[in-house]
Amino acid sequence: MWHWFAELDPNLQTAITVIVVATMTNVACALLGCFLVLRRMSLLGDALAHAVLPGLVIAFVFTGTLSLPAMFLGAVAIGVLTALLTEGLHRQAGVSEDASLGVVFTSLFALGVILIKRYGQDVDLDPDCVLNGMLEMVDDNVWQIGGFEVPRALVTILPVLILNLLFVVVFWKELLLGSFDPALATAMGFRAGLLHYTLMCLVALTTVAAFEQVGSILVVAMLIVPAATAHLCSDRLHIMLWLAAGFGALSALVGYAAALIFDVNTAGAMAVSSGIFYGAALFFSPRYGWVSRWLHQAALRLRIIAEDILGMIYRAEEWAAGRRLQPAEVFRGLGGGVWVRVVLSWLAWRDMIRRQPEGLELSPAGRLWAAAVVRSHRLWESYLVRHLGLPDDHVHEPAMRVEHYIEAPLQEQLAGALGAELLDPHGRPIPQLPAESESPNKDERQDQP
Amino acid sequence: MISYSTLLVLATTTLLGAIAGVLGSFAVLRGRALVGDLLAHAALPGLCVGFLLVGRRELGAMLLGAVIAGVAAVTLMTFIARNRRTKEDAALGIVLSVFFAAGIVLLSVIQNLPTGGAKAGMEAYLYGQAAGINRTDLLVIATIAALALLVLLLFRKEFQLVTFDPEFARVQGWPVMALDLGILGLITLVTMAGLPAVGVILMAALLVIPPAAARFWTDRIGRMLLTAAIVGGGSGILGTLISAGILPIRWPGEESVASELPTGPTIILCGSAIFLLSVLFAPHRGLAAKAIQLAILRTRIAADHLLRTLYELGEQDGALDQGRSWQAIRRARRWSGAELIIAAFWARIQGWISFSGNLPRLTPQGIQQAETLVRSHRLWELYLIDRAGIAPDHVDRDADAVEHWLTGELVSALEVPLREKGEVLKAPGEVPQSPHPTMAEERKPEGGDA
Numbered sequence: 001m002w003h004w005f006a007e008l009d010p011n012l013q014t015a016i017t018v019i020v021v022a023t024m025t026n027v028a029c030a031l032l033g034c035f036l037v038l039r040r041m042s043l044l045g046d047a048l049a050h051a052v053l054p055g056l057v058i059a060f061v062f063t064g065t066l067s068l069p070a071m072f073l074g075a076v077a078i079g080v081l082t083a084l085l086t087e088g089l090h091r092q093a094g095v096s097e098d099a100s101l102g103v104v105f106t107s108l109f110a111l112g113v114i115l116i117k118r119y120g121q122d123v124d125l126d127p128d129c130v131l132n133g134m135l136e137m138v139d140d141n142v143w144q145i146g147g148f149e150v151p152r153a154l155v156t157i158l159p160v161l162i163l164n165l166l167f168v169v170v171f172w173k174e175l176l177l178g179s180f181d182p183a184l185a186t187a188m189g190f191r192a193g194l195l196h197y198t199l200m201c202l203v204a205l206t207t208v209a210a211f212e213q214v215g216s217i218l219v220v221a222m223l224i225v226p227a228a229t230a231h232l233c234s235d236r237l238h239i240m241l242w243l244a245a246g247f248g249a250l251s252a253l254v255g256y257a258a259a260l261i262f263d264v265n266t267a268g269a270m271a272v273s274s275g276i277f278y279g280a281a282l283f284f285s286p287r288y289g290w291v292s293r294w295l296h297q298a299a300l301r302l303r304i305i306a307e308d309i310l311g312m313i314y315r316a317e318e319w320a321a322g323r324r325l326q327p328a329e330v331f332r333g334l335g336g337g338v339w340v341r342v343v344l345s346w347l348a349w350r351d352m353i354r355r356q357p358e359g360l361e362l363s364p365a366g367r368l369w370a371a372a373v374v375r376s377h378r379l380w381e382s383y384l385v386r387h388l389g390l391p392d393d394h395v396h397e398p399a400m401r402v403e404h405y406i407e408a409p410l411q412e413q414l415a416g417a418l419g420a421e422l423l424d425p426h427g428r429p430i431p432q433l434p435a436e437s438e439s440p441n442k443d444e445r446q447d448q449p
Numbered sequence: 450m451i452s453y454s455t456l457l458v459l460a461t462t463t464l465l466g467a468i469a470g471v472l473g474s475f476a477v478l479r480g481r482a483l484v485g486d487l488l489a490h491a492a493l494p495g496l497c498v499g500f501l502l503v504g505r506r507e508l509g510a511m512l513l514g515a516v517i518a519g520v521a522a523v524t525l526m527t528f529i530a531r532n533r534r535t536k537e538d539a540a541l542g543i544v545l546s547v548f549f550a551a552g553i554v555l556l557s558v559i560q561n562l563p564t565g566g567a568k569a570g571m572e573a574y575l576y577g578q579a580a581g582i583n584r585t586d587l588l589v590i591a592t593i594a595a596l597a598l599l600v601l602l603l604f605r606k607e608f609q610l611v612t613f614d615p616e617f618a619r620v621q622g623w624p625v626m627a628l629d630l631g632i633l634g635l636i637t638l639v640t641m642a643g644l645p646a647v648g649v650i651l652m653a654a655l656l657v658i659p660p661a662a663a664r665f666w667t668d669r670i671g672r673m674l675l676t677a678a679i680v681g682g683g684s685g686i687l688g689t690l691i692s693a694g695i696l697p698i699r700w701p702g703e704e705s706v707a708s709e710l711p712t713g714p715t716i717i718l719c720g721s722a723i724f725l726l727s728v729l730f731a732p733h734r735g736l737a738a739k740a741i742q743l744a745i746l747r748t749r750i751a752a753d754h755l756l757r758t759l760y761e762l763g764e765q766d767g768a769l770d771q772g773r774s775w776q777a778i779r780r781a782r783r784w785s786g787a788e789l790i791i792a793a794f795w796a797r798i799q800g801w802i803s804f805s806g807n808l809p810r811l812t813p814q815g816i817q818q819a820e821t822l823v824r825s826h827r828l829w830e831l832y833l834i835d836r837a838g839i840a841p842d843h844v845d846r847d848a849d850a851v852e853h854w855l856t857g858e859l860v861s862a863l864e865v866p867l868r869e870k871g872e873v874l875k876a877p878g879e880v881p882q883s884p885h886p887t888m889a890e891e892r893k894p895e896g897g898d899a
Contacts, residue, residue, distance in 0.1 A: 037535075040538050042541070096480060099661045100661070101483065102482045102486065102658075107720075107721035110713070110721070117711050218553070224543055225546065228539045232534055232535065268557065271549075
């Protein structure tokens, strides 16, 4: 079944192998990265990526080879050691969390560098590889498995990917709870510590497996960046995991293409493209992006202007029956500006207000909206005076702000708290919404004050 | 014996360690210990751009590029963290790794240039190349150190305030932002100047390890800065001397002196060793000091318990200074093996008990001490029963823990309401009756009769 692959152009074969290996690496990293980001342990990922160096060298010194089991064993040992040391320094000796992390990983890294120099001639650990990764040379190092030439990188990363997937599936419930409410998880009897150390071991394993392909710092990028991107785009854990894996895979593809086109380092290009995705999400994510936040705020601002216009017309009509405001009066009343003009046109277009020769008039739909706004304004004023004891002349300003945010249920609550009160502190009627009366009999009530 | 070049390296690393220690202290105290890590990694693209723009290895341009990249990285991190969805730790990780990746991409661009040959510079950047230090490097670092010291001296009070209570400083009208940026700027300068000598990770280490070690020795910022400078400078001296072979060390199990140890990592490991010693042996905060304090406390508490047990046993037959058998003591209270021995030893040293034959008995001093304790214990119990409405058989355990901490003043205060009632306590200073059967009574072999 692999014949088609063997018949391909060798360059294309290399390309496919590199992309497959890189995608697997990125997905394996991104899955764990989600939990690092959610549990605010991103920097532990950074620390582990540096700290595995001495683990690798020691594993080599003891076993004499850089075989996979030895490497993985060294990684797990150093992963647990890093986690234990940082936690011990933090809990027992009272060193702040970030400082203990900084002390531990730099010390371990220094130890690793010295050990490399000591055993440098024997260990096949090229500093350049530590940094850059050897993604381009993935084809050079192949294993014969069942008559096929399988790149060593694939054999390294595949079990780790499967392990990470299993971890997520098997511990799904614990991870979900532990990531969002660790206190509850502990109270319910989940072994938070066990989960923590399992996660640390897996990060160390993944780091070592990814290390050869993408280099140590770029592992950090692949761990944190796609996960943080996904975190910007979703509130649900399972969607976040899918997205993170997707961003990881996409970075691999885009990065490889960029590296080919511009003739630059592949792993670096992948990390940079993941950074670009993050930047895009930072601006354009539907919920948490700067742009969408700005749009929400703009929409809110426009709605406030619209409601102020409607309220103004409503009050003018109420003040003297049949009084119609001129558009110019509305501009002056709201301080002018191009947005007032825009909103006014929009309201006319939506048939909320009608331009009559004698002035602006509310349509039935516009009157309903305006009544709701004025109702919440006056309910709030009455509430402030009755229940908080504010003087009459101090309640208009806060009510002007709050009126846009009081929705129907809150209005009912306020009305309930006020009893049968129909007048606001200034003696004007509180409009009823159509559930009670379709068109309140304004003219009669206005005679009262 | 020491060559000129070694002397140069020695001076540079010592100065670098000292000034990084001082500046790093501010970062560590503000909870930004890893900012050095960020700056050191983020420098790479700046160095590359500096190189690409000038077209050759020119220290000034590359340093400038690195400083700009560092400032950009810190700004970007702050901007990202303001989104609030991405937390600070992730923001730091993202900026660090993406900047570094950009640097690697730029490096591969440089390597593809016809001039090429940036590879050697690369390794120096990663691990540091102390041997390459020349007079210019020393001058640059000395200038930055002098500048930093000047700024710190001028704004000592302001930096101190911003470090410990930024909110208060803001309310008082100090330009917190500008002061923060000032420190960050100085840290950036030192980091970039130190990179060629000790490398990325090790530069980050110089900004964290000496302050973290110094924190163990003092609570005062002036002394902490001085200690951090000494630790940083000391690591620099030790590391350089060891790696130059002047202070010979051996690999375990080998005869020959370890040679050609890389300078940067050696300096860091010296710093780590000093840090480890600080964690273990610093007064007050060190683990050994804490363990000793805990042991002393446990001993004193155990001795208190022994006195009270002897007193309560004495209350039953009215002979307080009678010798008591060990069996009776063990029956009256649950003791762990060594606890009783240590308690007896401590009480004997204090002169609270003496031994008649082999049996411990209270001395007059001991009786006085025991009376105070028993009084505290019972007054607390009575207070809990009276005021907190706790059942008499539930107060013993609580009083058992509290009795050691009640001061004379507090005991008098506890006494007043009880004396006013006049039921349990008739005269000041009297030892009241226990509101429940004491442990000595309960566990008598004949069975309690209270």
